[in-house]
Amino acid sequence: MSKSTSTKAKLVAAARELFWTRGYSNVSVRDITGKAGVDAALVSRYFGGKQGLFEATLAEIPPWDALTASSDELLAKAAESFAHPFDPEADATNVFTMLLANVIDPEMGGMIRELVQAKLADPLTKRIDGPGARERAALLLSVLFGVALMRKNFQLEGLAGKSPEQLQAEIIRLGRVALECRD
Amino acid sequence: MSKSTSTKAKLVAAARELFWTRGYSNVSVRDITGKAGVDAALVSRYFGGKQGLFEATLAEIPPWDALTASSDELLAKAAESFAHPFDPEADATNVFTMLLANVIDPEMGGMIRELVQAKLADPLTKRIDGPGARERAALLLSVLFGVALMRKNFQLEGLAGKSPEQLQAEIIRLGRVALECRD
DNA sequence: AACGAAAGTCAACAGTCGTTGACAAAAATA
DNA sequence: TATTTTTGTCAACGACTGTTGACTTTCGTT
Numbered sequence: 549m550s551k552s553t554s555t556k557a558k559l560v561a562a563a564r565e566l567f568w569t570r571g572y573s574n575v576s577v578r579d580i581t582g583k584a585g586v587d588a589a590l591v592s593r594y595f596g597g598k599q600g601l602f603e604a605t606l607a608e609i610p611p612w613d614a615l616t617a618s619s620d621e622l623l624a625k626a627a628e629s630f631a632h633p634f635d636p637e638a639d640a641t642n643v644f645t646m647l648l649a650n651v652i653d654p655e656m657g658g659m660i661r662e663l664v665q666a667k668l669a670d671p672l673t674k675r676i677d678g679p680g681a682r683e684r685a686a687l688l689l690s691v692l693f694g695v696a697l698m699r700k701n702f703q704l705e706g707l708a709g710k711s712p713e714q715l716q717a718e719i720i721r722l723g724r725v726a727l728e729c730r731d
Numbered sequence: 732m733s734k735s736t737s738t739k740a741k742l743v744a745a746a747r748e749l750f751w752t753r754g755y756s757n758v759s760v761r762d763i764t765g766k767a768g769v770d771a772a773l774v775s776r777y778f779g780g781k782q783g784l785f786e787a788t789l790a791e792i793p794p795w796d797a798l799t800a801s802s803d804e805l806l807a808k809a810a811e812s813f814a815h816p817f818d819p820e821a822d823a824t825n826v827f828t829m830l831l832a833n834v835i836d837p838e839m840g841g842m843i844r845e846l847v848q849a850k851l852a853d854p855l856t857k858r859i860d861g862p863g864a865r866e867r868a869a870l871l872l873s874v875l876f877g878v879a880l881m882r883k884n885f886q887l888e889g890l891a892g893k894s895p896e897q898l899q900a901e902i903i904r905l906g907r908v909a910l911e912c913r914d
Numbered sequence: 915a916a917c918g919a920a921a922g923t924c925a926a927c928a929g930t931c932g933t934t935g936a937c938a939a940a941a942a943t944a
Numbered sequence: 945t946a947t948t949t950t951t952g953t954c955a956a957c958g959a960c961t962g963t964t965g966a967c968t969t970t971c972g973t974t
Contacts, residue, residue, distance in 0.1 A: 551971080552921065574756065574837050577962060587923060592963055649835050651884040652754050664885050673889070686881055686889025687901060693885075694877015698869060701834040702847050702876075706856070706869025718870060725908045734941080735951065760932060770953060775933055921970070930961070941950070 556594050558584040564605040568646035569639050572602055572656045602656065606663070609643050615671050622675065623688075623727065627719035630692045632712040644696055664689075678729055687726040695719055739777050741767040747788040751829035752822050755785055755839045785839065789846070792826050798854050805858065806871075806910065810902035813875045815895040827879055847872075861912055870909040878902055 562584035566575040577598050581588040595601040614625035630644060639645045650660045672685040695715065699707040707715070745767035749758040760781050764771040778784040797808035813827060822828045833843045855868040878898065882890040890898070 555921085570837060571835050574835075576960080578960090588962085589924085589964080590922070593921090598962065647885075651880075652757070652832055652835055654753060654757050657884075661884075661886055665888065669887050669889065682889040683893070684889075686887040687878075687905070689885075689887065690877035690881040690890070691874060691905065692877070693880055694873040694875070695870075697834075697876055697880060698873040701840075701844075702872075703844055704852050704869040704872065705848065706852065706865040706867075707873070710866070722870070722874065722905060722908055725905055738951085759930080761930090771932085772934080772954085773952075776951090781932065915974105917972105917974075919970105919972085921968105923968070924966090925964105926966105927964070928962100931959080932957105933959105934955105934957075936954090936956105938953070939951080942948085944945100944947070 552594065555584075555586050555590060559586055559591065559594065559601060560604050563601050565640040567602055567605055567650075568642070569649060571649040572653045577601075599655075609667070612643075612668060612671070615675055623720055623723045624716070626688070626692060627716045627723060628712075630696050631715035631719055639700075644693070645700065648693070648697060648701060676727065680729065684727050684729065688723050691719060691722045691726050695722075735777065738767075738769055738773060742769060742774065742777065742784060743787050746784050748823040750785055750788055750833075751825070752832060754832040755836045760784075782838070789842075792850070795826075795851060795854070798858055806903055806906045807899070809871070809875060810899045810906060811895075813879050814898040814902055822883075827876070828883065831876070831880060831884060859910065863912065867910050867912070871906050874902060874905045874909050878905075 559580065563575075563580045566580055566583065577591050578588050580601070581591060591598060591601050595604055612626075612629065614622055614629055617625040647660060647664060650656050653660070669682075669685055669689060672689070673682045676685055695707070695718070698704045699710075699715070710718075742763065746758075746763045749763055749766065760774050761771050763784070764774060774781060774784050778787055795809075795812065797805055797812055800808040830843060830847060833839050836843070852865075852868055852872060855872070856865045859868055878890070878901070881887045882893075882898070893901075
């Protein structure tokens, strides 16, 4: 319970950094073990294989802090979590980056979809409450991920230069409309 | 110039159907040739390789019809193009589906980004015009792709059941805010 | 110090990948 | 019909994938 945990941690750290940014099937076991300075056979030994290592990466995702905020701070928190940490430095620990990088994946796409529904959409729906809560929650997530996608993946010039504060303000303006109750 | 063009067309058709939905690196040459009923060696012969076949797929993308619409129909057209054709049937010919499936790709990501900037963001910016046009165009694309991403890739329950008409109305509401001039 | 369990190393496996070159069949040209 | 060009077929290549089993080294326990 002493030496192996260290290498396990090194593997998970390297795996998260690569899996979360490049996507599951675009990263090889040898990429990870090379970065971690560990033999490739240990992945199968300790995690049962490549997929097990990926799941170990998903095991310790913190809950979305916007979900525990007060009602009038919910949108601000949500917008902040999508506007601020999208610099290359913090990408390795950003859950939303990981979700974007792994939806398309033919092997992990299903698991990712369930994760978004269970950890983001469903809690947000209950948090919002009221008529059409499910639809409004989905619409808010659309705005959040849309801006993130355009900024990070498509790297649109119109959004690349914006500061996190400016971006957060824009997201809040759009998010308010998305959450508007129309009934 | 008669028999080979037929097989070339078969290859491009099969390639587009697979590349555009699953993503470039998630599709093998043998997947395509198997679907087209053609030998795998012909890909390298006629298109110079896998990448050449993918580029041949991108060669004949029609211009975005929203860009040629009148000023007050621009948003409606844009929203329609993102709301309507996202059924599994028409996916193989939907450019936006292809863009979403290939941004993450380590080999084609760069090309896709340039394509979005050149074919979508830049023309839309010039089309909108006025102060902050570039930022407002980027924000509108964020909303458009955000809804598409949530509906198609993440398959959020809150959006999956919506009809194209309902979805279009929601996108228009959000798009109006995205295009608002704030100066 | 001697034993046994744990941790790490190494080579090799079976499979898939994109691509190639030699070859056979078909069509067009003469 | 004979010849040349086009079109398609086949097997195999080297590189890479995830995974396995036998091996050596290291460590804790008796």
